[in-house]
Amino acid sequence: AQKITQTQPGMFVQEKEAVTLDCTYDTSDQSYGLFWYKQPSSGEMIFLIYQGSYDEQNATEGRYSLNFQKARKSANLVISASQLGDSAMYFCAMSPDQTGANNLFFGTGTRLTVIP
């Protein structure tokens, strides 16, 4: 069974500072994908970054980077130079190695608040 764990219900960060949001996962699959989504109060899930289990390099997308440690089964999101607009819920998700459905398993999320 697949499971995503986000142990930080809430995080605070000063504007322009970097912040790390934690995510650990559990799967017996060898091939899987890891995603981070941002959910503002409006409700829409915004795709941020993707890491494949066989990718040797950590994924980066602008101010977002994914610290992927396969042996520890962790996929932490690092946001650099935080902005006020980064305040939102952040969800880690996994796409398991299954034929057929492309379903995502989500964690419970971390609420990030950026302080001016």
Add this chain to the structure above:
Amino acid sequence: DAGVTQSPTHLIKTRGQHVTLRCSPISGHKSVSWYQQVLGQGPQFIFQYYEKEERGRGNFPDRFSARQFPNYSSELNVNALLLGDSALYLCASSLIGGRGETQYFGPGTRLLVL
């Protein structure tokens, strides 16, 4: 380009009623997935459709059903509504729904069951 669109944005129903939610995927995307997000939780997978065929189903009762149309839009139907069905229903689209493919979400439909 337009993103994923969903209608209606908000809905209030009473227990026992039926509801239909609609989703239009990003142009060119052939796969649509539905998720339920209860307050304070992450989204839970309900269905995935690709080329009008059901490709996957999550752990939801038979009261939940869906279909996909030739233009790749989709409907989610929920019968005999329960209070616990109150949630944000999210639709996501992807190109072909392949394993690990990025899904792009719509703004969701907020359903309140009284």
